[in-house]
Amino acid sequence: xxxxxxxxxxxxxxxxxxxxxxxxxxxxxxxxxxxxxxxxxxxxxxxxxxxxxxxxxxxxxxxxxxxxxxxxxxxxxxxxxxxxxxxxxxxxxxxxxxxxxxxxxxxxxxxxxxxxxxxxxxxxxxxxxxxxxxxxxxxxxxxxxxxxxxxxxxxxxxxxxxxxxxxxxxxxxxxxxxxxxxxxxxxxxxxxxxxxxxxxxxxxxxxxxxxxxxxxxxxxxxxxxxxxxxxxxxxxxxxxxxxxxxxxxxxxxxxxxxxxxxxxxxxxxxxxxxxxxxxxxxxxxxxxxxxxxxxxxxxxxxxxxxxxxxxxxxxxxxxxxxxxxxxxxxxxxxxxx
Amino acid sequence: xxxxxxxxxxxxxxxxxxxxxxxxxxxxxxxxxxxxxxxxxxxxxxxxxxxxxxxxxxxxxxxxxxxxxxxxxxxxxxxxxxxxxxxxxxxxxxxxxxxxxxxxxxxxxxxxxxxxxxxxxxxxxxxxxxxxxxxxxxxxxxxxxxxxxxxxxxxxxxxxxxxxxxxxxxxxxxxxxxxxxxxxxxxxxxxxx
Numbered sequence: 038x039x040x041x042x043x044x045x046x047x048x049x050x051x052x053x054x055x056x057x058x059x060x061x062x063x064x065x066x067x068x069x070x071x072x073x074x075x076x077x078x079x080x081x082x083x084x085x086x087x088x089x090x091x092x093x094x095x096x097x098x099x100x101x102x103x104x105x106x107x108x109x110x111x112x113x114x115x116x117x118x119x120x121x122x123x124x125x126x127x128x129x130x131x132x133x134x135x136x137x138x139x140x141x142x143x144x145x146x147x148x149x150x151x152x153x154x155x156x157x158x159x160x161x162x163x164x165x166x167x168x169x170x171x172x173x174x175x176x177x178x179x180x181x182x183x184x185x186x187x188x189x190x191x192x193x194x195x196x197x198x199x200x201x202x203x204x205x206x207x208x209x210x211x212x213x214x215x216x217x218x219x220x221x222x223x224x225x226x227x228x229x230x231x232x233x234x235x236x237x238x239x240x241x242x243x244x245x246x247x248x249x250x251x252x253x254x255x256x257x258x259x260x261x262x263x264x265x266x267x268x269x270x271x272x273x274x275x276x277x278x279x280x281x282x283x284x285x286x287x288x289x290x291x292x293x294x295x296x297x298x299x300x301x302x303x304x305x306x307x308x309x310x311x312x313x314x315x316x317x318x319x320x321x322x323x324x325x326x327x328x329x330x331x332x333x334x335x336x337x338x339x340x341x342x343x344x345x346x347x348x349x350x351x352x353x354x355x356x357x358x359x360x361x362x363x364x365x366x367x368x369x370x371x372x373x374x
Numbered sequence: 375x376x377x378x379x380x381x382x383x384x385x386x387x388x389x390x391x392x393x394x395x396x397x398x399x400x401x402x403x404x405x406x407x408x409x410x411x412x413x414x415x416x417x418x419x420x421x422x423x424x425x426x427x428x429x430x431x432x433x434x435x436x437x438x439x440x441x442x443x444x445x446x447x448x449x450x451x452x453x454x455x456x457x458x459x460x461x462x463x464x465x466x467x468x469x470x471x472x473x474x475x476x477x478x479x480x481x482x483x484x485x486x487x488x489x490x491x492x493x494x495x496x497x498x499x500x501x502x503x504x505x506x507x508x509x510x511x512x513x514x515x516x517x518x519x520x521x522x523x524x525x526x527x528x529x530x531x532x533x534x535x536x537x538x539x540x541x542x543x544x545x546x547x548x549x550x551x552x553x554x555x556x557x558x559x560x561x562x563x564x565x566x567x
Contacts, residue, residue, distance in 0.1 A: 160409070160453055200401070201455035238403040268408030268453060282407030287419045289408065 038124040039142040040064055042369045045116060045312070048076020049355055050347025051147035052098050053362030054369070059107045061370050066139060067102065068114040068130060074099045076149045077348075078355060080173060082180045085219040085354075086250035092180075119144070119316050123342025123372050142373035143342050144316065145365045146326055148309060150348040153198040153205065153302040161194065161299060166272040169297045171197075172213070175220055184227045189295040191224050192279045193217045193235045194267045198302030200238070205302050206323060211352040213300035214241045218254040220298060225258040233260045234292050236267045236281055244354065263290060270297050303352040318343055326350050336365040344368045385432045393466035399456045400424045406450035406460050416440035417479070420450060420460055427463070436476040441467040442483040485512050495556045498549030503541050 042058050044051045047069030055065045073079070079099075081091035102108050111132055118129035124142045152173045155163045162169045170178070178184055185191070195213055198205030214237065221233040235254075240262075242248045254260040269280040277294040305324035306312075313320045319327040319339040326345045329337045336344045344365040347358035390397055400421070407419040417439040418426065426435050435441065444464035451459035471478065478484065489508045493501050510519040530536045546552070 196403070196455070200403075203455050203457035205455070238401070264404075265408055266403035266405035266455070268405050268410075268449075280408055282404040282410075282413060282419055282421065284402065284404035284407065284419070284421060287407075287422055289414050289419075 039140045041141045042143045043141040044145045046147035047074035048149040049078045050358040050362040054145045054366040057366035059105045065108045068111045086246040143369035145344045147346040148306040148349040150303045153304045155301045157204045161270045171301045175298045190232045191296045192294040193298045195237045197299040210303040218251045221260040385430045393462040409449045412443045436471040439480040442480040497543045498546035498552040501543040
């Protein structure tokens, strides 16, 4: 029986799982398909509901795994084959320098998520106007100090691809309400002259401090919340015209905007079904990795010895991904020691 | 077991059956109303109409201006996150209003619809000039309508968009067959147009 655990994915869930296994005497191979660790977390500027420095937080965690001798980190590496059963999995890894065989006792899948590209939303002018961006692009603009300056209006659009069975997914992506509030606050802090508008259907802020955070966007930062899903974004003469219905008033509303930010859905990581097939585990109807029992076995995949962590199972915030990383680590330790 | 539904459910069910749409699929995001080119001139916004159907507010929905103002452009359906075709519901509501004798505060559109269909019946096709003239004569605001037409009509002739040959109606070859379709529909509806 191998005492090693293979962790697939170097985002915050995978990093946490690797740390916890190592802290409890286990050995880890941590593989990441990109050339650096950190995953989606490393693409952010601030966290919510406390505006923490995301890059500093994630690099601190990355450094911990990099300096732990019992964690072997392989970047630019993917899994290409997997055989065997709990306690004795034979895996093939493709690295930059060639393929490599390993025997591991447990596997943790922490493959993360992907932000949906809202190209289907032609009514929002995404892809046609450079002033219509996704939330992820907004994060990049903020990190590079490229947020619009002066007397500008910024519109944030909730539920782009989420709660949309026609063009996206039926499910709620859970974190967009909170991160859109974060973006509106970031906008206000970066440019106090700017005005922000958030179009929502209903506000889902289910976490400690989340409701207070969104209220603070409204009450302290004067972000205007308008109830109604945006119907159209039109570009004319360098300005964007955002059309919606204020469903509380029952009246059409138009906002002339300089930037429109689309909160695009969290979707399964690219290639999740292929990875699941290779591992012999189940995915749900969307391609997220399926737990065997979601109440008391949230990190057990459909195959013994293979565990799940983080947003590859469902949309979730950083804190939940960390908690799930820790839980999957203890499950992996239970079968490898 | 026989299921007896409450009276207030029957309106919702009738609308669902006639429109082929599940009204309950709507999650009231109001994107339809935001995209509707006519929601600004409606008495109830399109998403409100759906909620009123759920509440069984037949006596408010069927005489409303909103159901007459819908032009069936389909923007609501194309954008609806629930994949719901609201314009089909509007169509069903208009038919129900007509059948059940509800009169709307919006009287111009039903009048114009009747003239439009008369044109199609008589010529086998739409005759724009005939439609405009008959419509202006029937709406009772002739002076205002003529004044409104002056900046639009003459330039269309001057720019060659319309010619003098367009003034009088021309029947299509199959006009008699088209008229027969109208007669058959009228028979099917028990004499109602």
